[in-house]
Amino acid sequence: MAPKPFEESADYVQSLARGLMVLRAFDRELPSPSLSQVAERSGLSRAVARRLLLTLQHLGYVGSRSRSFFLTPRVLELGYSYLSSLDLTELAQQSMEQLSQRVGESCSMAVLDGSDVVYVLRVPVRRVMSVALGVGARLPAFATSLGRAILADMPEAELAAWLRGQRFRAYTPHTIRTASALKAELQRVRAQGYALVVRELEPGLCSIAVPIHAADGRVVAALNVGMPYGEEAPARAVKQTLPAMRETQQAIEQAIRRVGWLPHLAMKNAYG
Structure with missing residues (x-):
């Protein structure tokens, strides 16, 4: 029963x-x-x-x-406890600011929450999306580079359960809209170590993301750079932006290992 x-x-x-x-x-x-x-x-x-x-x-x-x-602004207290206990944003802030200055584009960090990714840190340069993004903003994980960089690390059974709960929406004509297509794309992301999303969430947006690993090796967040779409944007993202992101990824993960940060420890500190 x-x-x-x-x-x-x-x-x-x-x-x-x-x-x-x-x-x-x-x-x-x-x-x-x-x-x-x-x-x-x-x-x-x-x-x-x-x-x-x-x-x-x-x-x-x-x-x-x-x-x-x-x-009222008091609702921010509900999320601030999570963000302040996370410590991940403090570890990543400086490295992300340096990355944004280096590539001349906005960069963000997000975590997975159900069907969405939630932004926990953002360094904006210019607005490239029709919606304003900031800490706490949510976007559909399946259609974002941030979400795919995290989902690619999911164990097969966990990913299968996650996929069963999704409703795929075609945000643009280029959006992946089936579980089988997304699963194939996640296999590619896992093999290459990064996620590239081109005009799937918005027609004028191209973004690239890499996973962020905790001290125990689990992927707990993702880092991305978003840029306006142009014919050369995807190639530029991989050839020019990705190497800089790799260095930032490494710097953040080294900081995580140095302090021994783990998600469950952050939650324990937050809730006793």
Whole structure:
């Protein structure tokens, strides 16, 4: 007999889950939703959404203006504990700044979170995407060089489970849109040690990424450089940008090994 879903267990706190659903109803496209919009996005009734919004407002995470609601800066506390405990960003900051200056392009570091990559560090030079990217920004892992650099290290069984949970969306005519095609691409990424994504997420974007290994050898993040697409951009990314990225990758991983950084240690420090 299959075990019951955790949501049906006595340990599941429905009110907490619903509160987080309400917080996730806010985003760049809808920064100040109405009560009805929050209820619709979170899949909750208006009455439940209202009580949760008022509670979050009382706690200082949500504000209200007329008939709309907005997040307050206090929500940053929820992510800052993770980022401050990670220490990975501190180890990588200087090396990434030097890389960005050297190649003249923006560079980023991200970690995998479910179906997405989440930016934990970014050194921007110019905007090459239609969306503004910063710490905390999320992009679909399957369509990004950052995501593929991380996914390529996944054990086969874990990757198979991850692929079963994906919905492939064609962001451009060039986007890989099937599990089999992505799996073949990940094999190529694993063999060559880097991921190159050309016009798959946005028509005018080319990006290249390399994995970042923790002290125990696991891939825990990825480093990428993004650049405007041009006919020569892919070749330039591999021939000119990648060697500089390799040096940065090595510098960050040496810093990680020097301090013995491991993801589970960072989480232990954060939560006791």
